[in-house]
Amino acid sequence: MxxxxxxxxxxxxxxxxxxxxxxxxxxxxxxxxxxxxxxxLLPGASVVGVGGRSIMDRGRAAVMPLCEEIVKAKENFNMILGVSGGTRMRHVFSIGMDLGLPTGGLAQIAGAVEEQNASLLQAVLSKDGGVQMCREHFPEMPKYIAAGILPIIICMPPYHFWEEPADKGRIPMNGPDLGLYLTAEVLGVDRLIFVKDKKGLFTDDPDKNPKAEFIPEITAAEALKMDLPEYILERKVFEALALARHVKEIQVIDGLVPSNLSAALAGEHVGTIIRSA
Structure with a gap:
């Protein structure tokens, strides 16, 4: 006592x-x-982030093959799926800024867009155990995993009205990439994989700059020091990764390449690995 x-x-x-x-x-x-x-809390599990603009916005051609791979991988790996908002989130940000909403107001409405993509992903995966999970049920995550359920969550962190003002402009700095990283970190999972439409991190956007060089492996501090013109993940992810307690490396992969996700879940290096140090 x-x-x-x-x-x-x-x-x-x-x-x-x-x-x-x-x-x-x-x-x-x-x-x-x-x-x-x-x-x-959940060692042995993996968090997989499905890109909104990079995967979901491409529709059937990108989503269905990835979902088929997820279903096959589910036999050997415990996964938690996160999904972001994509183009519709950018659209709602644009309208919100035009209406004069502050940063906290924009953060408040962002999650609602991701809920739509989570519902779409649940519909496709429903027959294979996909269940959309709201944050209020997070304490039940171990039960879901043990029952063979595939939890589907949104990524945007719930700072909402309490989102800190942005360094420049009004777009929330704590975005969906950071939210997914924080989810993985607090759960203490084994792996965090971001599924995008590019091989990984480049020195610039390869779609805009054909001379951009691929970076297969880097630390968070090194990536920030490079001050790249564009990052495939939010800068806040690199800052948080440098302070990691559990998830000390993440991998960014091209989800349009068949079997990339399965390989990454098995620990293979198929994209860019970003380490805490």
Whole structure:
């Protein structure tokens, strides 16, 4: 039982613990706390991010082959699928900015667009155990996985009205790529794979610059230091990855290439691997 240190007069009453009388914003606090290994909630699982614009917006030609591969891979791998909003998210951002919505207002409406893509993905995968999962049911994730269910979630982190102002413009800096990374990190999964329509990270957008060079492997710090004109993932992902506790590497693959996802789930290097250090 915890000991109570009762204050007299105007003195505070404390429950004895290492943080007693400490300001949680004190600079020295984290250095004083002994490191404790964080608990991995879903070790053995993999989080797979299905790109909105890169995969979902391409329709049947891209979605159906990928879903067939997901169903086959489900026999050997426990997966959680995340899906982003794609072109429709850009459309709603455009309208929102035209109407004068602040950054927090744009973040609030972004998730609703992703819900549509999650519903589409669930419909295609429903006969094979695909179930759209709202955030309120996240604590039940282990039960879903154990039952052979394929959870489908949205990626946009729920900062909503509390989204921090953007460095430039009003587009939320904490976007779907970061949201999926944070989901994987808090669950402590084995792998995080972003399924895009390009081989991985390049020195520039290869669609715009044919001289762009492919980067097969890099650390988060190295990628940020390069200050590339365009990244295949949000910059916030690289910043978060540098502070990783569980998910210390991610892989970006081309989901339009058959068997790439299965290979990545098995630990093969088929795209760009980005490491925390």
């Amino acid at each position: 915890n000991e109570i240190e009762k204050g007299e007069g105007i003195k505070r009453t404390h429950i004895k613990n290492p943080l007693m009388r400490e300001s949680l914003m004190g600079k020295h606090l984290q250095d004083q706390m002994s490191p404790v290994k964080e608990l991995a």
